[in-house]
Amino acid sequence: MHKDVVILVAEDDEGHAGLIKRNLSRAGVVNELLDFKNGQEILDFLFRRGDGPVRQSGKAYILLLDIRMPKVDGIQVLEQVKADPELRKMPVVMITTTDDPREVQHCHALGCSNYIAKPIDYEKFVNAIRQLGLFLAVVQVPTINGDRNP
């Protein structure tokens, strides 16, 4: 993966976010990484609303998305991203403690690129993130323009 790609992590559990970061770095992923604590924050970033940091045009992003978050949940974020003609090209990886097959299927139906269940067993967790690192290494991440509102 090109090192200019920015990894967005939408995860309400600070601990989980920390573990993801530590393991991505161990897997050799050195890209810039931005944290979001709930669904609303990541939507504000992606759709350029609110006072916080916003998405820049011409940059490539990949989104790691938890499902159960306060305010707007991951499913709603995924829906909105996939409904936007520009943002829909962005790879979205669901990373969640939920392994309910219906939920997994739902996310795939909505168009997520990958789905990783956070296992309690850390060996598996590390492995999952390593897989993610591999996934990130091969995935083609398009730059997003979508400058309809410059």
Next chain:
Amino acid sequence: MHDNSHHPKKMEDLLKTRTEELAAANLRLQQEIERRKEAESRVFQLTTESKRGKQALRESEKKYQKLFENVVVGIVIATSAGNVLAMNRAFEEITGYSFEAFSSVNLTHIYVNPEDRNRFLQTVQRLGRVENFEVHLLHRSGRPYWASFSSRPVRYDNQDGLLTTVLDITKRRRAEERIEGLSRLKEELLGSESLEKRMKRITDGVVEILGADFARIWLTQQGDRCDTGCLHAEVFEGPHVCRFRDRCLHLISSSGRYTHTDGAHQRVPFGCYKIGRVAAAEERGFLTNDVTRDPRVHNHAWARQLGLKSFAGYRLISHEGTPIGVLALFSQQALSQNEESLLQAIANTAAEVIQGSRIMEEMARLNKALEAKNTELEQVVYVASHDLRSPLVNIDGYSRELAYDLEDLRRTLAEPEGKALPAVASLLEKDIPESLRFIRGSASKMDTLLSGLLRLSRSGRAVLTMKSLDMNDLMANVVDSFEYQIREAHVQMEVAKLPPCRGDGVQLNQVFSNLLSNALKYLDPGRPGVIQISGRTEGKHSVYCMADNGIGISENYLEKIFEIFHRLDPDRCEGDGLGLTIVKRIIGRLDGSIRVESEEGYGTRFYVALPTVPA
């Protein structure tokens, strides 16, 4: 356990007695036939005797005439061409035709179905005689009736004729038809149709099987138009003042002359007018065969105009003896005792059907409640398993991280001192404390979640003491317990006069404490806080409103606020994400409901609806 197979029991009994009655009627008929045969044989004997000579004939003629004329069986002797040779008085009475009239009538006209005449003649031709040929005939007046023919060839006045005896079997046929009709009705009532449809079948049956002019059924239910639209609401004194607002008679079915279920009689107050008095058992087995004069009947002119003769009203009562409705009918014929007992049995059947249907309704309601509970439980388990898993991921993850850190530490310490120190410092001051912080934080998070689940489970198990509550007192207690916070935050607290409701005082105290605590917690620091509590009665519910001018909730999150462990803003305030879940749960257990309206930046209004206190 009740089910629908119970209610036809009464009908079954009825059918049994009716069958016995029919057997008795048949026996009587048999005897009648025996008598008739005897009479016939005498007639034959006499006709044979007539051959012996005019002298003998003359002697027996008087005897013969007397017998022929006085036998109660109709007798006619006619040629195959249809020339009437003789007939007796009973025949004239049964058919309505005199000798002259019968001689000149086109015989197909005496049959309701003209082809029956051919059927009769063909049988005579084929067998030479006919026994008990049952046929639907037309009286000369045009009234249809049922008759039974028995015919055999005879020589009369030197001509070949056919002697036919005729019995009027209309009554027997009607009894049979009634039994058939009632059996059919019984079958129909076993179906799974709606209560309205089954009540309609009953009133239809009363009209079709018993020949009522019109029949209606009212059900006892809570008054629904007492204040608006009930025609009796205008009556303030006298015998027609509505006394029981929770017991009003609702017209559910109407058959015969009137088939509408709206209009003046769609609601009858319990205890008023003849229907209400029947329901209240102030009129026991109210039956009159004199509706145009009976003082208990309201409108004599109307009854006269429609040619009504009788009225009967039956109280429908439950197994426990409570009145559940009324079956009533008007008829143009007088009602016999027999018909009255038949109607009573139908009324009993109607009561069984209503009770069966109410039990089914109650079961459906319970099923739905159970389904809702299941969904809620499923959600709780789903969310709880997810939320409990999150801290576990951290505990396992960061303890493994600690292991990595120890590994690093060991490796670093093996290196020369100068090189090792900064790395050791970073591990000791950053990585290891961070891991420990997450492990301990997650353990305490799990503890909070588990206590929350226990609290939720306890809230669903608390024994409820339902009674009528003075909500002014209850709300004053709630507000008092927050006095300190209200004063500290300089909140303007306004509590209006509140209607009472039915509920559990302890549980409702918790509900409103929780709502008030939320209202205080989410006030906007940028403006003086105002919290208003008000209430009003809406139909069967007292609705209480807690309104604040706080930060409000975005429309997108409104449906989530009652979700278990859901916290909109975990950083802003303390809380276990259970408050509103428990509030909703308590209100659900008290047969109430809660809803929320909010506008982000302006404030939030919670509406709690609880059952009113029955008047």
